[in-house]
Amino acid sequence: MATKNVLLDFKKFYLRDMRLLNNLGVYVPVEKSKYPKLFAFYCFMVFFFFMGLLNGAQYLYTFINAQSIRDFAGTGYVANICSMANVKSYYIFTQRKQVIKIFNDLNCQRFQPTTEKAKKLAQKGLDFYYKANVFLTAISVVACTFSVTTPIFYPKNGGLPFATWYPFNVSTTPIHQMVYLHQTISVYYDTLINVSGDLLVAGLSTFIGVQCDLLCYELVEGRSDSLVDYIKYHQEIVRLAQKSEQIFSRIYFFQFFATTTGLCMTLFLITLVEPNTVEFLFLVIYLAAIFNLLLIPTLFSSELRRKSENIPMAAYSYPWVDAPKSLKRDLIFFIHRTQTPIQFQVLGFFNLSLEVFLKMVRNYKRKTNRADINAGDIKKAVWDEIKNKTAIRNAALTFNISNTTLYRHVKKLRSQTQHFQIDDSANESLSEGDSPHMPKYVQKRTECT
Template sequence: MKKFNWTSTIRANVFMLKCVGLWPERGETYQRDFYTFYAVFNAILIIGGHNLSQLVNILFVYSDLEALAATIFVMITNILATMKMYLFVRNMRVIKRLLLVLDSIHFQPKSLEQEKLIQPSLKIWKKSYTIYSSIVAVNVVLWSIAPLMNEGQRLPFVAWYPFSTESSPNYQIIYVYQVVCIWYITIANINLDSLTYALMMYICAQCDILCDNLSLLGGTETDFSTTLRECIVHHKKIVCFAKEGNRVFNMIILGQFATSTLVLALTMFQLTLVDPLSEAAFTHLSYIIGISTQVLLYCWFGNEVEIKSSQIPYAIYKSDWFGRSVGVKTSLLILSVRCQQPVRITAINLFVLSLRTFVVILRSAWSYFAVLYKVNNQ
């Protein structure tokens, strides 16, 4: 049977990471070549410059709640994206090795039926990637064209520069600079998130394969024992894969959830300050939908990992276990006990990625928004 190519599913995802300088092809990490220069140049000029201009602006508006909220509600997301890039680059060797593990014999589908079995998980990730990218792209387009739809020379984002941006050609240069920066950061952010979703999707697919292999256990005692040993090894590798991936991304997840709560609250607050039918209102609403989708996908894929892994004990029970030797039954019992604790994706063990966590985040964001609204109206 032809070897299944797991990474073909995320080909577009990896290509976009290459475009923004976050996926060197030569070796496991950066080398001394033009691509590394390109990545460093983007990190300093685009990421560093854009974030610094917004951070400095806070010094001039910190006493004005409305101006402060207008400055930081997008800046927080940009700083988080920068942190994601740093953690991703630092753990790039581990991430690439995790993707190589998928090509090992234990992670390969054993039949065409198993290939069909995992297709729903792969298709869900592809649809999620497309929908999430489209929602965020619409929001960035609105930000990019907003100054062109209003009278006067207004930049897409509030920021400070050591020269006047009201006259030509300074205004046009900074306008293009901000648009390039937000598109670059957005592309990086979307594809780093999507790669995290992909790793969780792979865990779900592996659980489907393991459940199918366990439920089909049968035949002679020798065949049963041999296949069972392979299933035990497969389960251990799935758990190791999940733990290693979680170790790489748990700080990213923690930062994402902490900042998303604040960003949602600030954006809802911004929404109350503009005309409900204005262009700014549509931009803020689009931003809320984008952030909510981002967090929802983290929680949904994490929830799927827990659900899929919790089905393993039931697959064991479906096997032809009765009538087997005491040694085989003991092995099945030990495996079943180990699988009682499902695989969970966490943020440094503070909370589990689940739909329940998503609801908690939305409630917290609403509470922070209510406080901001009350303070501003006093």
């Protein structure tokens, strides 16, 4: 596509994200490298030596040393998320030609704003993406920093950040320090690649959404006497969305699986640690980071859908009243074609949308509330049982008989009554001859005998 007058440089805006991917070892050469072989070797080392070795060591520990659900969750909640960095690197590498082609077409003439007002409209969408970029990167880096510094305050995993299995002794010096440094570098690679991959989806969603805004602006203003340009413009937007979906569809199929399992394991671990500990704080921050890994892409994808839904209304606002019949026919055809909103899908199974994310959150909330109710019922039952046993022990001391004998009488009385309650309040008045330690059901039992 030809590029003439560039009113807004989209390539320059997204170039820092592409450079970050390259610096992290994701092989997407949007710029020519002076040393292509050295760059390829660096990407190979990051993929296998750092990320692959750490993720493999975590899964080996899970299958070899994990003996309980807690051990399994304590490794899986990190390993599943970290392994997504390898998945994203692989699929972006296999689709690198498509990514480079999309990047080179960002500044084509058709995608450029035509007026200063349209430029401000596009810049508004880009600014929102930049703020989300900074927020997601910051919270992910904080969670990553907590994960590598937690062993300093809370010794675990043999003094290492993550529970891993190696075929050699890692407790000796300097092997321990080298493994610690390797895990630290690897998890930063995993974190930043995960974030960059999600931001790449958010960035493409933002760009396509900006194009929908520009198309709506052009339609409302009626700057062209022919609808052919608008139809071709809309076709280019749809084609760009389809190319983007081909790149990221498989990635988010695996990401939904990894994120949901990571959320379940993290919530399970939160219930097992004390609230006022460093580990609890780390798990809470890590949980927020996992939620954002799904929230940001689904939020931007839903925003893209919302903006694409405005196109039919903008087309109806086109000045068609005094137009010829041929233009009216084209307008009806255009409105009919734009009724289907632009939406990213995950392998055709479900939409990458905020609705799916909210359904998942409501499901977690429902299960958490159910667990709280069950926990309350269990606590009440345990407390009632403690009161029963305490009352039986006090009565046994009063009558100078064994607990077993008295418990047998109580069990028989309980089976004969439908409503069995214990009330051994010391504030109630006792009749003459009653023992102050005797519960009421024992007093009634003695009266009957």
